[in-house]
Amino acid sequence: MLQSFIISTALSLLVNANVIGVSDDRQSLYQPQIDEQGNKYWHCLNDTSIRLSYDQINDDICDCPDGSDEPGTNACPNPPFKFYCKNEGHFPNYIDQFKLNDGVCDYEICCDGSDEYKLGGCENKCGEIHRQFEEYKNSKLAFMKKAGVKKQQTIKRAHNGRRKLREQLDSLESQVSELKAKINKLKLQSENLEERDESVFDQLREYFGGLADKLELHKRDILHQESKLQALETILNFLSTHYNPNFNDAAVKEVIHKFQEYVSNKEEEALEDIHETNQIIAQLAEKAKEMSHSGVKKVTHFTPSISNMIHYYYQLLTDKFLPKPVIEYKSDFSSNELDHEVEKLEQELEKLQAKIQGVKVNLSSDYGPEDILRAYEKVAITKNLGGYNYRINLLQGISQDDIFIGKFREYKDGKITYQDGAKCWNGPRRSATVEFTCGEGPELVSVSEPEKCHYYFTIQGESWCDAKTEKDLLNNFKINYDLL
Known part of the structure; x- marks a missing residue:
């Protein structure tokens, strides 16, 4: 009994499974077992x-x-594995069981025709299909090599564009610094000019005003005294014309005589003198306005002390041996001209700062891997499709004939979106999405309108080509059935 079991086990190891639909690396799972009677079995x-x-x-x-007992049929609804096509001379592959023996030669998957092993009728075409694939692969690899060179040139242009923007930003910021310094200099000139143009009158204005006020007070006092004097004169005049000279009053006669002498010698110069004084003050004020002020400060006298003596001599020494640099800006412009020039330069500064902000926004924008869209900033892609002339500037906007479809909004997830186009009749504003594919270009290859007034564009070009593996090429390979 034991001997028979050993023999059966040895025989089972010598039997090689060759189950259709199972790959070589999984054939061991279908290795048959042999019982004592020599019958093959499997779990x-x-x-x-x-x-x-x-x-x-x-x-x-x-x-x-x-x-798992039906790897080569479609008898089981949920098979664990797909049917294996060996495809000798090409590449092995797997096909879903429901496609087995359905009368269709699925050469793109099973070029050896093994998926129709029961019905037959599907010849092994692996040799011809592999030849087509090799031609396709060689053609694609040659294109990808040229596309890679062109893409690197495009990336270089994009990097140069970014470098130029950085240089422009540095230049603009340098101009801003220079302009600010120039504006500050002109403002200092204006301040110096205002100080230099300050008149003696500006410095003595309060004194002129005080003197005029004082004279006005004196004038009122004089007029008041004049009023009293006139009243006294009226009394004396009445006395001199109505007294009785027959009384021979010596005192009265003396007063009347002195009054008459006073009247005959009276001068009308007091008020004239005050008037002339006002005129002199006015003339002095006008003259002071014409005279520039030297800016010399009045010397303040103080009582000497030990502390202020030390301060005085220390200041004297520092002023003599450690002189401070004095910057004085002189200008040939008038104060009004300087103000106008400052205003003009400040407007120029505002424009420069707006440009700087625009450049910074540009530099911070996402323009795709390696900043590649920047290379197309001034490139217009045009084509007539479906009777419409399309013009696409990737970083600006899209138009269809004379209708504006949308302006650049953002690049995201490999696509560009455009918004705020012309309004559709009885609909929303036009918008668009652009996606990219590898190919010769840049060229517009398709346009569709999946939603009302929203367009979908496909653009191909070398800039969107990436290195391909043989597996990638095989997945994209299409069989030319006319040659089979």
């Missing part, structure tokens, strides 16, 4: 308690709950 892969006769594999009856 379901996910449930070894289920034992099947080896001829139950691929018998079009699903015996295992996991479907």
